[in-house]
Amino acid sequence: MKRLNKTFFAFLFALLPMMAIAQIDGEVIKPRTGKFLLQNATVVTITNGVLNNTSVLVEDGKIKEVGANISADGAEVIDCEGKFIYPGMIDGGTKLGLVEVSSVPETVDYAEIGNFSPNMQALTAVNPNSVAIPVTRVSGVTTVLTVPTGGLFPGTAALINLNGYTPDQMYAGFKAIVMNFPSSGRRGRFDRRSDDDIKKANEKALKEANDLWDNAKSYATLAANGAELEYYPEMAQMAKATTGELPLLIEVNKASDIQAAIKWVEGKDAKVIFSGVSEGWRVAEEIAKAGIPVVTGPIQSLPTRDSDRYDTPYANAGKMAKAGVKVAIRTDGQENVRNLPFFAAFAAAYGMGKEEAWKAVTINTAEIFGVADQYGSVEAGKVANLIIADGDPFETKTNILHVFIDGYRMPLSNRQIRLYQEFLDRSPGLKMN
Amino acid sequence: MKKVNYFLAALLGLSIQFASAQVKKGSVLIKNATVLTITEGTLDNSDVLVQDGIIKKVGKNLNAPSGVQTIDATGKYLMPGIIDAHSHLGLDVVNESTAPIVAEVRMKDVVNPYAVGIYRALAGGVTISHAMHGSANVIGGQNATLKHRWGSTDPADIIMQEAPRTIKFALGENPTRVHGRGNGIQPRTRMGVEAILRNGFNEAIQYKEAWTSYNAEASKKGSNALPPVHNERLQVLSDIIDGKIIIHCHSYRADEIYMLINVARDFGITKLVFQHTNEGFKVAPEIAEYTMGASVFADWWAYKFEVYYSTAYNAAILTENGAITSINSDDAELIRHLYHEAAKTQRYGGMTDEQALSMITINPAKQLGISDKVGSIEEGKQADLVIFEGHPLSSYAVPQMTFVDGVKYFDIKEDADDQRLKVSATDMVEPVMIYEGHNSRCMQDTEHLFETTNSLFHTNY
Numbered sequence: 001m002k003r004l005n006k007t008f009f010a011f012l013f014a015l016l017p018m019m020a021i022a023q024i025d026g027e028v029i030k031p032r033t034g035k036f037l038l039q040n041a042t043v044v045t046i047t048n049g050v051l052n053n054t055s056v057l058v059e060d061g062k063i064k065e066v067g068a069n070i071s072a073d074g075a076e077v078i079d080c081e082g083k084f085i086y087p088g089m090i091d092g093g094t095k096l097g098l099v100e101v102s103s104v105p106e107t108v109d110y111a112e113i114g115n116f117s118p119n120m121q122a123l124t125a126v127n128p129n130s131v132a133i134p135v136t137r138v139s140g141v142t143t144v145l146t147v148p149t150g151g152l153f154p155g156t157a158a159l160i161n162l163n164g165y166t167p168d169q170m171y172a173g174f175k176a177i178v179m180n181f182p183s184s185g186r187r188g189r190f191d192r193r194s195d196d197d198i199k200k201a202n203e204k205a206l207k208e209a210n211d212l213w214d215n216a217k218s219y220a221t222l223a224a225n226g227a228e229l230e231y232y233p234e235m236a237q238m239a240k241a242t243t244g245e246l247p248l249l250i251e252v253n254k255a256s257d258i259q260a261a262i263k264w265v266e267g268k269d270a271k272v273i274f275s276g277v278s279e280g281w282r283v284a285e286e287i288a289k290a291g292i293p294v295v296t297g298p299i300q301s302l303p304t305r306d307s308d309r310y311d312t313p314y315a316n317a318g319k320m321a322k323a324g325v326k327v328a329i330r331t332d333g334q335e336n337v338r339n340l341p342f343f344a345a346f347a348a349a350y351g352m353g354k355e356e357a358w359k360a361v362t363i364n365t366a367e368i369f370g371v372a373d374q375y376g377s378v379e380a381g382k383v384a385n386l387i388i389a390d391g392d393p394f395e396t397k398t399n400i401l402h403v404f405i406d407g408y409r410m411p412l413s414n415r416q417i418r419l420y421q422e423f424l425d426r427s428p429g430l431k432m433n
Numbered sequence: 434m435k436k437v438n439y440f441l442a443a444l445l446g447l448s449i450q451f452a453s454a455q456v457k458k459g460s461v462l463i464k465n466a467t468v469l470t471i472t473e474g475t476l477d478n479s480d481v482l483v484q485d486g487i488i489k490k491v492g493k494n495l496n497a498p499s500g501v502q503t504i505d506a507t508g509k510y511l512m513p514g515i516i517d518a519h520s521h522l523g524l525d526v527v528n529e530s531t532a533p534i535v536a537e538v539r540m541k542d543v544v545n546p547y548a549v550g551i552y553r554a555l556a557g558g559v560t561i562s563h564a565m566h567g568s569a570n571v572i573g574g575q576n577a578t579l580k581h582r583w584g585s586t587d588p589a590d591i592i593m594q595e596a597p598r599t600i601k602f603a604l605g606e607n608p609t610r611v612h613g614r615g616n617g618i619q620p621r622t623r624m625g626v627e628a629i630l631r632n633g634f635n636e637a638i639q640y641k642e643a644w645t646s647y648n649a650e651a652s653k654k655g656s657n658a659l660p661p662v663h664n665e666r667l668q669v670l671s672d673i674i675d676g677k678i679i680i681h682c683h684s685y686r687a688d689e690i691y692m693l694i695n696v697a698r699d700f701g702i703t704k705l706v707f708q709h710t711n712e713g714f715k716v717a718p719e720i721a722e723y724t725m726g727a728s729v730f731a732d733w734w735a736y737k738f739e740v741y742y743s744t745a746y747n748a749a750i751l752t753e754n755g756a757i758t759s760i761n762s763d764d765a766e767l768i769r770h771l772y773h774e775a776a777k778t779q780r781y782g783g784m785t786d787e788q789a790l791s792m793i794t795i796n797p798a799k800q801l802g803i804s805d806k807v808g809s810i811e812e813g814k815q816a817d818l819v820i821f822e823g824h825p826l827s828s829y830a831v832p833q834m835t836f837v838d839g840v841k842y843f844d845i846k847e848d849a850d851d852q853r854l855k856v857s858a859t860d861m862v863e864p865v866m867i868y869e870g871h872n873s874r875c876m877q878d879t880e881h882l883f884e885t886t887n888s889l890f891h892t893n894y
Contacts, residue, residue, distance in 0.1 A: 103737035132735065185865040253867045278867060301868040302766045306549045307851040310556040310769070313868070335735035342773065345828030394828050396776040416734075420746035420782065423714045424753060430718040 029411040031163055035059045036409065037072045038388060038402075041080035046087055046362050047377040056085055058384040061407030065380050078402065080388055086358075087378050088142025088385030088405065089393075090159075090365040091340045092295035093275050093330030096136060096144050097126035097160065102334065111150035116212055118177045119237040120155030122148045123167045132335045134414035137162040139338035140387040142405045143172055143375060145295075145330070147249070147275075152209055153238065154178050157249055159369055161385065163405035172383075174369040176273065177241040181252035181261045182206045185304070206260075213268070217242045247271040247370075249295075254304070255282040262290045273368055275330070278304050281316045284323035293368040294320060297330040299343035311350050317360060318352030328365035329357070345394035357394075383407070456582060456590055458486030459816070459839030462497040466506035466820065471513055471787065471794050472809040481511060483816035486838035491812055506820050509833065512790065513810050514560025514817030515771050518681070518728040518797035519708050519761035521565060522579070522768065523548040523591065527877040528567035529574055533612050533620060533629045536600060536669035538574035540564050544588035550765045551591070552583050552852045555843040557769035558819035558832040561593065563761075563801055565708075566601040568683040568875040569611040571620060571629040573601035575669065576681065578801055580817075581835075583842045584854065597802035600673065602630075602682035604689040606739050611879055627692050634700045637670035679704040679725070679802055683875065685739040687715035694723050706800040708761070710751075711743040717754035725800050726757030731774035732781070748792060749782020759797035763875060766868075776826040789826055 036058040043051040043066060057065040057072050100107035109125040126146055136144070142162055148155030159174035160167070182205030184198060193201070220239035223229060229236075240246040252261045253276040265272045274280075275295045280287060287294060301313040309315075321327045329344055331337050340361055348357035366376025374383045384407040391398035403410045461483045468476040468491065480495040481488060497503045521527050525543040529535045544564065554562060560581050566574035578596035585591050604626050613621025620626045643661040650658035672678050680697075684690050684707050694716075697705050703723075707713060710727035711734065713720055720727055729751070734743035744750075751758040760775045762768035775793045778784040784792075798808025807815050816839040823830040835843040856863075 101735055101738050101741050131741075183867065185867045254865050276867075279865070298868070300766065300770060302553075302866070304865050304867060305863050306853055307863055309848065309850045310553045310852070336732060339732070342777075342828050346770075346773075349823075349829040349831055396773075396780040396826070396828060398780075415742075416744035416746060416781075419714065419742070419744040420750060423717065423744075424746075424750050426715075426718065426754075430722060 029413060031405075031408040031410050033061065033406075033408045035072065035075040036404070036407075037070060037075040037077045038080050038085055038386070039077055041083050041085040041388065043085045043378050044358070045378040046358055047379060055080075056378060056386065058386070058404060058407050061384055063378065063380055063382050063384050063386070066378060078388070082390070083401065084389050084391065084393075085378060086140070086387050086389065086393060087362045087376060087382075088387055088403070089140050089340055089344075089361040090328075090375060091141055091144040091330055091333075091337050091361070092328040092365045092368070093147050093157075093297065093332050094144045094337050095149070095332075095334045096132060096146050096162075096337050097128070097130045098122060098146055098148065099334050100127065100130060100132070110148050112148065112155060113150075115151035115208070116153050116234055116238075117151060117155055118153040118241070119233045120148055121158070122146045122155060123158035123160070123171060123175070126158070126160060126167050126170065128165050128167065128170060131415050132337070133162050134411075135335070135416055136337045137403055137405065137410055138400060138412050138414060138417070139341060140389070140393045140400050140403060141337055141340050142385040142387070142403065144337060145174070145176075145369070147178055149178070149180065149251075152180055152182070152205060153212065153234075154180065156237065156246070159371065161383075161405050163408050163410060173371050173374060176247040176249040176369075177237065179209070179248055179250045181250050181257055181264070182209060183252075183254060183257055185254040185257065206264075209264075212238065213242065241270055242268070244269050244271045247273055249273050249275055251275045253278040255279040258283050259286060262286060262292065265290075265292070276332075277320070278313065278316065280325070281312060281319040284320045284325060287320065288324035293326040293328070293364075295328045295330050295365070295368065296320065297343060298332050299329060299346045300339070314346045314350035317347040318350060318356070321352055321356050321360070326364055326368060327356075327360050328368050329360040341394045342396070348394070354394075455587065456585070457838065457840045459836065459841065460484045460498075460501045461816075461836065461839055461841070462495060462501055462503045463506050463511055463818070463820070464495075464503055466509055466511035468810055469510060469512040469786075469790060469825070470810040471790055472811060475786075478507075481810060481816075481818070483818075483836070483839040486816055486840070488810060488812055488814050488816050491810060504820075504834070510821040510824055510830075511810070512558075512819055512821065512825055513794045513808055514819055514835065514837065515558045515793045516759075516797040516801070516808060517554070517559050517562040517762050517768050517771060517793075518706070518759045518800050519565060519763045520554075520562035520579075520768055521567070521763070521875070521877070522550045522554060522562050522765060524564050527565075527875070528569040528879050530567070530569035530611050530879045533570055533608065533618070534572040534633050534666060534670075535566075535570050535574055536572050536673075537665040538566065539577070540566055540574060541577040541588070541592055544577055544579065544592060546586055546588055546591045547854045549853050550768075551579075551581050552843070553765070554768045555581050555583055555835045555837075556832060556845075556848070558772060558821070558825070558835055559768055560817040560819070560835060560837045561798075561801075561803075561807060562768065563599065563681070563797075565681065567877060567879070568601070568603035568607040569879045570601075570603060571608045571626050572633060572670070573603060575600045575678070578803065580837055581842065582837055582840070586854065593803065595803075595806065598672070598678040599681050599801065600669070600678050602680050602684075602693070604682065604684045604693060605686055606737060607683065607876060611876075615879075623686075623689055623692070626689065627696065630693070630696050631699075633670055634674060634696075637667045637674060640664060640667040641671040641674070673704075674700055674702060676702070676704055679706060679800075681706045681708050681728070681800075683708045684713075685709055685711045687712040691716050691719060694719055698723065704802075709740075709763070711740045711747060713756070714744060714747045714750035717751050717756055720751065721755035724756070726759070726796065727751055728759040728761045728797060728800060730763070731760050731777040745777065745781040748778045749784055752778075752784065752788055752792075753782075757796050757799055758792055759800055760792045761797070772821075772825040772830060772832075773828060776828065779826065786824075786826055
């Protein structure tokens with residue numbers, strides 16, 4: 001009897017997949033790798049100009065060849081006649097993957113407790129299955145820096161591609177230790193501290209930053225000399241910023257804070273990148289002179305002062321670029337990183353120009369992050385992060401037709417599109433039968 | 434005694450006339466523009482003549498009457514002034530959060546014509562904004578429709594006096610959070626929200642009946658009937674039932690939208706517009722059939738749980754189902770580029786230029802009850818106009834000039850850095866506000882209830 005039961009259940013179990021198939025409708029389109037020939041496009045390489053009637057061969061996740069007459073046996077050919085190929089866009093600063101629903105604390109993973117936690121790894125908390133990721137990549141954004149925030153040294157940011165099921169599959173080869181430079185400005189409308197309190201808090205935070213930096217430097221020196229050190233993961237991580245092993249990404253916005261930050265990094269062995277830099281236009285020459293690259297944004301934001309010209313946030317990126325600063329653009333977004341191309345368009349329209357704006361979401365970002373050998377342009381040998389569009393991807397009217405990430409042809413669908421498909425012509429409609 | 438009353442009423446009438454006479458009206462001839470009329474197609478190389486604040490003529494080869502300035506708009510686009518059906522610009526306070534129903538409060542009592550945001554909205558081509566009460570209450574206060582006559586320092590001058598009355602309602606997380614979770618009173622759930630609405634309207638019906646029977650009684654000879662005690666809150670609710678006020682209801686989820694439609698049906702209320710309406714696409718046929726449509730964000734989602742199941746295709750789905758749809762800002766930043774927000778409906782749902790532009794002009798005008806006066810370039814309408822370099826739906830478009838009633842309030846060529854009308858005498862140094870993302874003011878003035886969460890999560894839409 002017992003044996004019969006076992007056999008019977010084994011039989012039933014074997015049937016399960018069939019039953020499951022019978023009950024599920026529809027098909028799932030998965031990212032697909034292989035050898036692809038993107039034929040006869042206008043290729044906007046970013047680094048080597050615009051190439052007409054040019055094809056791009058994608059193989060093993062890489063751009064194998066860019067040229068006029070590529071023969072590629074066995075490649076899946078995608079006809080790109082009349083279409084444009086661009087490199088995938090890179091957002092230089094987001095919280096993508098670190099939060100699902102902003103007002104639900106259980107889903108917010110970008111801000112750890114404490115003022116000194118550089119060892120908090122954004123890459124650990126990235127949710128590869130966040131609903132916002134497919135929503136983002138259909139816009140042509142293929143790579144983002146995802147950044148923890150909160151205290152003075154809130155953690156370590158990571159560059160990720162928007163393809164993959166584990167953080168390691170997504171990792172795009174760049175990390176930076178984040179510093180929120182002590183601000184002498186207000187945090188927003190809710191910040192009702194007195195001017196005096198703000199000043200005091202600012203001085204206190206600067207002193208703390210200096211102390212921590214000095215300790216981390218000592219830690220690095222001692223460690224390099226083979227000293228036996230107690231387990232201190234925060235300091236061990238911070239030490240990497242003092243030696244330049246990991247870059248230091250300094251969030252700083254107010255003009256006087258930017259000046260203070262320039263002074264602060266002088267003489268330090270850190271590789272420094274500024275982020276935010278809302279009032280960069282006020283001190284653009286000084287930033288350029290210091291040779292510090294900048295990741296700025298959001299472009300669509302309010303002027304920092306009531307007395308400022310209305311378009312200062314739109315014009316900021318262009319003004320810094322004109323002064324000689326290397327500029328990348330970020331959305332600082334979570335669910336709406338998809339707006340990066342539109343932010344770039346606004347920067348372009350208000351003084352930056354299209355060409356420079358394209359660089360600010362591709363090659364500049366890659367160079368600032370030290371991954372320009374892999375990302376940021378359409379060149380043979382680079383990772384195949386590509387977009388194919390029927391026009392200028394900065395325009396809302398343009399359709400993004402294909403997105404390749406790591407050589408994978410990504411499905412151009414997401415939950416927002418599936419809801420459109422279901423509800424455009426709902427059934428049942430107004431009345432049932 | 435009665436005579437004195439008549440005299441006072443006449444005086445009041447005169448003073449209102451006098452007040453509206455203060456409003457500046459301009460004359461101008463705009464030549465050779467591509468005119469996006471919205472309701473009557475696109476006219477190439479055409480002229481628009483404005484006289485005393487009104488669009489006098491639209492056509493070709495028009496001549497300026499003597500004394501009327503001519504503006505050459507060759508190669509540029511002319512469209513009607515952009516209308517934002519959901520804003521909190523120019524308001525000193527936003528929420529009277531003390532009770533689930535506060536229909537008696539009025540935003541026109543707290544209008545601040547000095548808010549620099551009004552000028553910044555003009556720089557984005559926005560000439561009219563619907564200054565709304567917040568979303569802390571199931572039935573909030575009465576809103577004000579503003580005309581952006583920047584520089585007028587009398588609040589009465591920036592209120593569009595001829596616009597009909599509107600009132601704010603709110604469903605879902607905000608009122609349940611303020612009252613149920615914040616104060617421990619009904620509503621704590623979406624069931625409670627419906628009960629508040631039905632109880633309120635039923636009480637208003639009783640109030641109305643009490644006055645009807647009193648009036649009938651009082652008109653009899655020798656009557657000594659006593660009038661019921663005046664209650665402004667119930668009077669406003671009864672005005673809603675009588676169709677004198679348009680409801681603009683903050684809402685997100687499909688179930689709550691459907692609930693309010695049913696409540697409105699039961700009380701015979703038809704003047705109803707949904708605001709935000711992120712899940713409006715799920716009940717688009719119902720919204721189209723019964724209401725004055727929905728005013729939505731172009732792409733905002735996931736900032737709170739009730740907007741997690743949103744889609745940027747919302748506006749397109751609503752439009753294709755026949756609902757009047759507008760795109761709004763609810764935000765001092767977003768209001769600066771509503772033309773771009775409208776353009777997103779072309780990415781998400783393939784809307785035509787006319788459909789997309791309607792969402793920031795004639796459609797919000799319909800929802801505010803002012804489409805006979807503004808919202809398109811037609812002879813006889815108020816001359817609220819914007820000149821663009823580049824098509825307004827292009828991401829590279831830059832507004833050049835903005836006119837309200839034919840008066841130019843923004844000109845990119847004459848734009849000085851500092852546009853403040855007054856500088857605070859108490860601020861020694863101007864505060865620097867570092868932008869931390871979109872932050873609508875729908876829940877402003879309720880912060881005291883949520884001090885701890887607000888410091889962490891600025892999600893008050």
